[in-house]
Amino acid sequence: MLKQYPTARYILHRGGWYFLTFLVAVTINFFLPRLGASNPVDIIMGKAGSGLDTEAAREKEESYLKEFGLVQVDATGTILRGPDGKPLKSSNVSQFFNYVKMCFQGDFGTSFQKYPKKVTTIIAEAVPWTLALQLPTILFGWLVGNILGALAAYRRGVFDRVFFPLALLLSAVPFFAFGMLLVYVCAIRNSWLPAMGGYAGDMVPGFNLDFFKSAGAHYILPFFSIFLILAGGQAIGMRSMGIYELGTDYIKYAKWLGIKENKILLYLFRNAMLPQLTGLALSLGGMIGGALITEMIFSYPGLGMAILSAIQGQDYPMIQGCTLLVTISVLIANFTVDILIGFLDPRVKAGQMGGN
C-alpha cells in the first residue's frame, strides 16, 4: 500500500508513531500528579482551614472533596462513607475515563485552586502572552544566532575572534541572572525601560495605540533577556558545525569551481543547519512551559506561573490541561521538523525512496 507514494507513506508512518506517543503521554499526564503523596484538598485546607476548629475543618474538607469529584456520591449527592465513617475516595480509573471523555469534548474541567474558573479560560488568557514572548524570541534568536555562527565559521579572522568569545559568554550566562541584570541596569539604575509587567500599571488592555506603545515598551527587556542568550548558544553550535562542514569535500570542490561566496555560504548553512533544526523543534515545543523564570523576573503575563502554582497546589485539572498543551506542542514541533528534515536532508529522502 502507498508504495508509489513514499512521501505520503513516510508522513503517515511518522504520524502513527506520534499518535501513539500522544496516547501514552496523555495517560502519564493523568497519573503522574496522582502518584505523589500529597493531595490537592489538603493543600487547599492549609489555606481555607486556618482558624477553623477540627469539626468545621472536616466538614469543609468533605465539601471540597465532593465538589472536586474526589469522593463517591450517591444519586442525591450525599457522600458515600465506609464503615469507619470516612468518605469513600473515587477510584483513579473512573476519574481517568471521565478525564478522557472531557478531553474529547475540549473541556479540561474546573481548576481547584482558581475555582470556579475553567482550565480552558485560564489557558486561553495566558497562552497568547506566552506565545507572543516566546515565539518571536526563539525564531529570531535561532535565525540570527545561526547566521552569525555560519558567518563566523566561514569568515574567521577578526570577526570570529571578537564574536566567538562574546557568544560563548552570552550562552554561558544563566538567563535569569541576565534578566535581573537587565532590570537593574535599564530600569532601576536608569529609567530607560519599565521594570516589569506586560503593559503600564494604569492601563486596561484594548485595541488602541497607547496600549500597544506601552506593551511594546514592556516587551523589550523580556525579549532581549531571552533573545541574546539563545542567539549566543545557537551561534556557537552553528559555528562548530560550519567549521566541520568547511573541511568537507563538497565545499572544497565548490571553491575550486569558483562558485560565488554567498552560494557556498548557502550550501554550508543548509547542511550545518540540520542538527540545529532539531534543537529548534525542542525549543519551540518547550516554549509553552518555558517562560516561568522570565515571567517571575518581569512579572510578565503568561502560562509559566500558572503551571508552577498548579503543580505546587496539586491542581489536577490545571496540570492535566497544561501538560496536554505542552505534549501537543512538543509533538507538533517535532513532527513538523521530522517532515521538514525528510525534505531537506537528501539522505533521509533517499531512505524514504528505497526504504522498506
Added chain:
Amino acid sequence: MMRMNRLGIPLAIAGILLITGCNKETKPAGQEETKAGGFPRSKTLYMGGSQWGDPNSFNPLTDWPAWPVNDKFNIMFETLLAYNTLTGKFEPLLGTLESQSADSVVVTLNPAAKWSDGQPVTSADVKFVYELGKRFKGAATAYAIDFVSDIKVAANADKSERLTFMVNKKGRNNPLVVLDFLQAIRILPAHVFEPKLAQLKDLAEVQKLKCDSNPVVSGPYNLEAYSNEKIILKRREDYWGNAALHGGKLPGPQFIIHPIYKSNDAFAIALAQNELDATQTYIPRIWMKKNAGVLTWYDKEPYFVPGAIPTLLINSTRYPLSDKAFRRAMAFAIDYKSIKDLAVSGYSPDLKPGAIMPFGIEGGYYNEEDAQKYGAAFNVETAKKILAEAGYKSVFKADGSLDKMVDAKGKQVPTLFVKSPAGWSDWEAIVTLAVKGMRAAGIDVREGFVDAGLYWQSQPVGDFDLEMIKPAASVTPSQPWSRLAALMSSRTWAPPGEKMNENQGRFNNPKGKGYIKAVDSLLSVIPTLTDKAALTQAYRQLNVIFMQEQPALPLCYLPEQFYQVNNKTWTNWATDANPYAPPNLPWAGAATKMLWELKPAK
C-alpha cells in the same frame, strides 16, 4: 464593566513589533503620564500584596474569591464592626457595638447603611450570612452557627434595628469568637443572593457565579475592571458612610488599583519606583529603601508592629519529644537574638518566653515575673545541664560538630527533623538558625524542608517531629486565646494519623498519663470571663503551664498586618508618630478610615 485581556491582543502586539522592529520610543518608567488608561496617577491609590495569581471570582459566597472580596477586607462588602488592632477597640461600621457579656453581644445596625442599589442594610442581610450554615454545610460562614445560636432583632427608639447575638451555650460557648466574627464576617445583600439560591437550588451552583459585573455592595468602593494583571476599584460617590461616618467627606483616592505581580521583588521595585503606594509584602532590609522614600510604621527597629509568632510545633507523641525536659532543653538552646537579627531583618522585638506577646493589646496578660521564673531564654549551658540531668549524652566529633545523642538507657536518640516548606526563604532561615543552636547544645536535629503540599498534609495528622507554623496568625479580638488554643487545646484530641486542626503536636492527651486538666478548663473558661483581673489571672496561669511544659517553641515575633508606603503620591499615612489608624493597609478593619485622610502630595 470591562472584562479585559482578550485573546489575540498580545499576538497583535508581537505582530506590530515584528513589523516596526521594536518601538524604542518609550517614556521613562516610573513617572508615567496620566492619560492612557484613564486612571490618573494623582487620583489613584496603588496597593498590593493581597492578590496572587489570576483573580478567579468576586463571589462573596465562595471560600477564596479574589481581592477585595477575600479574607476580611471591608471596602466592597463591609463587616458589622471594624476592629482596631492598635487599641483593641471596636469602631462602628455597618453597626455599633452596644454591649457584650458572657451570654450575648449586642450590635445596633446603622439606619443609614445602604446597598449600592439603594436598598437598606437590614437584619435580614445579617441573618442571611450568619445562618447560612443552617441551610448549607459547605458555606464559607457555616461554622458561625456553632458559636451563635440565634440573632434576636428588636427595634430601638429611633427605629434602628438592635441585633442580639446569642452565644451558643450548647455549642462552643465562646463569646470571644463571636466578637471575631463581628469584625470578620462581611454582610451580604440577602435580596440579591436569596433569589439566586432559589433559582439555582444549590449553594454549590451559586458559588460558580463570578459576580464580577456591577455587584451590589455596601462599601465605599466597587469593582470597576480586572484582568490577570490588576484589579481596579472605583470610588462610590453615593457611599452611605461618607455622611454617616465621615462627616460628609469623600475618600481621597478615586481609584484603587491592586497590581498582581509574580514575585515579592516586583513589589519592592514598584514601591521604590513610586508605581506602588503601599504594600503588605515581605521586603528584607527595608531601611535600604529609605532613600527612595519608603516609610514604615516605626522609623527604626522593629519597623513594623508585631502580630504573629512563628513557632516550632513539637510532636509530643514521639520519643524523645514526649520528654518535657528534652523540650525545655530545646527552648534553652535556640539563639533567638540571631533569628531576629539574621533571619527576619530585625522586624521583631526581643522574644520573651511563653506564647503571649509582652506588648500591645496582649501585653496586659503577660507577666514578666513568671517569665523570669519559668521561662526558657537562650543559654546553651542550661540546655546542656537539663539534658545531662535527664540522662541524655551528646557525642561530639573531633571538629566540634555533633555526632549523635544517647539516652539514659544507652540507646541512640533518633535524629529529629524540622518540617518546613521548601522555598519559604524567611522560614528556612529561621529554621536553619534554630537547628544550628540546638545542634550546638547537643540535640540531634536537622532541617527537613519539604514540598509545600507534603507540609500541609503532614500538619493535621501529626506526621512530623517538629514543624514550623504560625499559630492563629490573624490579629483578632480573640488573641491571645486563639493562639494558646491553637497550641494547647485537646478539645478535639485525635491520635496521630487522624486529623486535628488545633494542637497538631498532640500535647496533653486527655486519656493519657499526666493529663493536665487545667489547660483545657482554662481554655474553655477564658472566653467567658468578663472580669479583667480574673482574665489576667487565667492567662497568666495558662502561660505558666506553657512555659513549664513547652509544648512548642516560639521563635520570634513577626508583623502580620503591616505596610510599607511610598508617600510621593499620597501622604498622611498613619504611623507610630501619627497613629490615627491601626497599622494595616486601608482596606481591612479600622484601618480603612485612612482612605478619608490620605492627601495628595504636592
